[in-house]
Structures are given as C-alpha cells and as structure tokens.
Amino acid sequence: xxxxxxxxxxxxxxxxxxxxxxxxxxxxxxxxxxxxxxxxxxxxxxxxxxxxxxxxxxxxxxxxxxxxxxxxxxxxxxxxxxxxxxxxxxxxxxxxxxxxxxxxxxxxxxxxxxxxxxxxxxxxxxxxxxxxxxxxxxxxxxxxxxxxxxxxxxxxxxxxxxxxxxxxxxxxxxxxxxxxxxxxxxxxxxxxxxxxxxxxxxxxxxxxxxxxxxxxxxxxxxxxxxxxxxxxxxxxxxxxxxxxxxxxxxxxxxxxxxxxxxxxxxxxxxxxxxxxxxxxxxxxxxxxxxxxxxxx
Ligand code: 3HC
Numbered sequence: 001x002x003x004x005x006x007x008x009x010x011x012x013x014x015x016x017x018x019x020x021x022x023x024x025x026x027x028x029x030x031x032x033x034x035x036x037x038x039x040x041x042x043x044x045x046x047x048x049x050x051x052x053x054x055x056x057x058x059x060x061x062x063x064x065x066x067x068x069x070x071x072x073x074x075x076x077x078x079x080x081x082x083x084x085x086x087x088x089x090x091x092x093x094x095x096x097x098x099x100x101x102x103x104x105x106x107x108x109x110x111x112x113x114x115x116x117x118x119x120x121x122x123x124x125x126x127x128x129x130x131x132x133x134x135x136x137x138x139x140x141x142x143x144x145x146x147x148x149x150x151x152x153x154x155x156x157x158x159x160x161x162x163x164x165x166x167x168x169x170x171x172x173x174x175x176x177x178x179x180x181x182x183x184x185x186x187x188x189x190x191x192x193x194x195x196x197x198x199x200x201x202x203x204x205x206x207x208x209x210x211x212x213x214x215x216x217x218x219x220x221x222x223x224x225x226x227x228x229x230x231x232x233x234x235x236x237x238x239x240x241x242x243x244x245x246x247x248x249x250x251x252x253x254x255x256x257x258x259x260x261x262x263x264x265x266x267x268x269x270x271x272x273x274x275x276x277x278x279x280x281x282x283x284x285x286x287x288x289x290x291x292x293x294x295x296x
Contacts, residue, residue: 001165003087003115005033006174008110010086012103014045014076016279017121018092020149023049025152026070027062028178033083034076038183042076049074049216052150052255061150083110084194088195089176090143095247106135117171119143122188123244123274124199128160141171144192145181147240155181160188161198192253194247200260202245203267204235205233210266211285216284238277246271 011022012035025032026049036042053070055281056062062070080103083089089111091103100120102281107118118140120130142158155175159168175181191199205219214222220232237245245267252261270276271282277283 002276003170003225004179006087006117006170008085008087009033010035010083010089012040012080012089012091012107013093014228015047015094016048017145018090018150019045019048019052020147021090021092021121021145023052024072024145024149024179025064025068025183027053027056028072028180029069030073030178032074033086033213034074034081035078035080036076037078039078042078046074046076052148054148078112080106083107084112085117086111086121087113088117088171090119092145095123095125095244095251097125097129098252100130102187104130104140105133108136114139115166115170117167117174119171121145123195124192126160126190126250126255127158127188128162131160131162138164139167141168142186142188142192143171143175144194145192153180153182154194155179156192156194157183157185159185159189159269191252191261195252199245199249199252202233202237202240203249203260203262204269205263206237209234209265212266236288238283238285240277241279242267242269242275242277242283251253 008031009025011018014036022032028247029064034045036045049136055069057064057067078164089107091100093099106175116139120127121144127140127142131140134140141163144156146154147154167253171219175183208214208219209216216234220235223229224234239295249261249263274280275282278287281287
C-alpha cells in the first residue's frame, strides 16, 4: 500500500478525551481539525486544550512558542463534511453505541482516502459494531487513549476480524512514532485489556462504599499509600466520569454477562443525580473551581 505519512488528523468530540487527543496531535506538529456539534461546545473544547497547554508551559514540558504553534494547528468545525481530506480520524464522543455508529456511517461517506484510518477511542464498545456501520470496515480500528492523554503514555490498538493489517500498522506507527506513545494490541473484546481489569476493581470499590465496609477516603488511602497507585479507585472513577464508568460497565456486562461487570445501584443513583465526578464538580468527592478534591 502506498499511503502518505499522516499529517492531517480529525478528532470528533472535544470533551476530556477528545481535547487531550487533539492536544497531543497538535503538539506532535500535526494539523488537527476538531468537530463539536455547536459553537459553544467548540469554544469550551478549545478553552480546555488551551488550559492544558498552559499547564504544559508552567510545568516546563513545552515552551511558550510550542504552545502558540500547537494552538495554531487546531481548528474547529461543526460540519463533518469538512473531514473529507483527513488521513486519520479519531472519534471520541460519549460512550453510546448508537451515536458512535451514526458518526462512523457518516465519516465513511465523507472521508475519501481509501487508506485513511477511521479510529474510535471507545473504552468498551466492540470495534466490529462500528466497522460494520461503514462500507469499508477494513479501515476501522480502536485507538484507546488514557486520561489525562497528554500525561499517560499508552494507546491500546484494537483490530477487528475486518481490519486490514496495513491500516493497523498505519495507526500503530502514528501513535508510536508521531505521538510518542507506547502501543499494546488487544483483541476486539468489550473493555479491551485495561478496562477488563480496571472496571471490576472500580465497581468493587463502589460496592465497598455501598455496603458500609469502609469509607471513600479510607479505600482511596489504602490503595494510594498501601499499593502505591497514583490515586485510589474512587478518585479515579471521579476522574474518568461516573457516567462513563457506568457506560463501560454496561457494555462489558452486555458482552460477558459477568456479575462483576454489572454497575452497582449506588453508581446508578449517582449518575441519575448528575453526580458525575470531577467534570460536574461532585462525585465521590467535591471539586471546587480549582480542581482540587475535598471530602464528600
Ligand atoms: N495536561 C497536561 N499535563 C498534566 C495534566 C494535564 N491534564 N495533568 C497532569 N499533568 C502533568 C503535570 O504537569 C505533572 O507533570 P510533572 O510531574 O512533570 O510536574 C504530572 O502530570 C503530574 O501531575 P500533578 O503533579 O498535577 O498531579 P499528580 O501527581 O497528582 O498526577 C495524575 C495527576 C497524572 C492524574 C495522576 O494522579 C495519575 O496518573 N492518576 C491515574 C490516572 C489514570 O489511571 N488514568 C487512566 C484512567 S482509565 C482511562 O482513561 C481509560 C478510559 O477508558 C476509562
């Protein structure tokens, strides 16, 4: 296959994952076009990326000039039709199969290059379901990044029974050689490697709180101080977003019917109450404007 080096990337969605993916691509000197449904969401997405770039400058990771150049490489649109010239598109919208399949069906029509890679950052939806909503399932892969994307160096690459080896290699070499990420490969099973291990652990911690076994603070303290994890499971669930944790658990439960993947009632009630974690300002912890967590 004679496919050009990837220099034009599209990112669908500028929430915490989409913004992070767009940021790392722009920092890697790639032209990035970001889709958001409305001007307001696009403005919020741009502000999120600029804040993270500022953080990169203040922690000495990038220079002022690199910040400016990365910001210049980012454009926003509310028209998927603008993605026609993209060589790689990474979809990072909410964890909803219907929404994602509609986007893939549309992207498939819009992105003209037969060598283009259509990737999803889904945490748990089988990539085959997304691939089969297109006419060219050979160019569909999973590229699963980790939050915060600028900090965590891993991408899980997920190929389906239909993905062509050339497309998989193109996606892998972009993540590794252009973005500087480590790449692992997973079979197309809901949850892939990371969430298949992480989600039962997060749900078990939530069940522990629910049953009164231990407090939120003591569970997190045990894991961060006793097992040297950077954060405990409840703070991590807040960081991921409790609606996202629930959506991942639902997909994994649907695939495996494994009771450990079934979201516990406390998680359901918190999501219904709009206590979604850090992004809503309240989850297992409260988050004032500065992002530091405090007690429940
Ligand atoms: N953008 C850019 N840089 C950032 C950043 C961001 N959003 N957040 C943190 N950083 C940088 C900081 O500048 C700092 O750099 P330095 O050490 O060189 O100064 C470094 O990362 C550490 O940040 P802080 O000192 O501010 O804060 P902490 O030391 O408390 O680390 C953390 C914060 C990086 C979030 C760390 O607690 C951590 O790694 N936690 C675990 C996160 C995790 O497990 N993520 C995976 C979630 S699962 C997932 O995403 C998959 C999905 O499918 C669910």
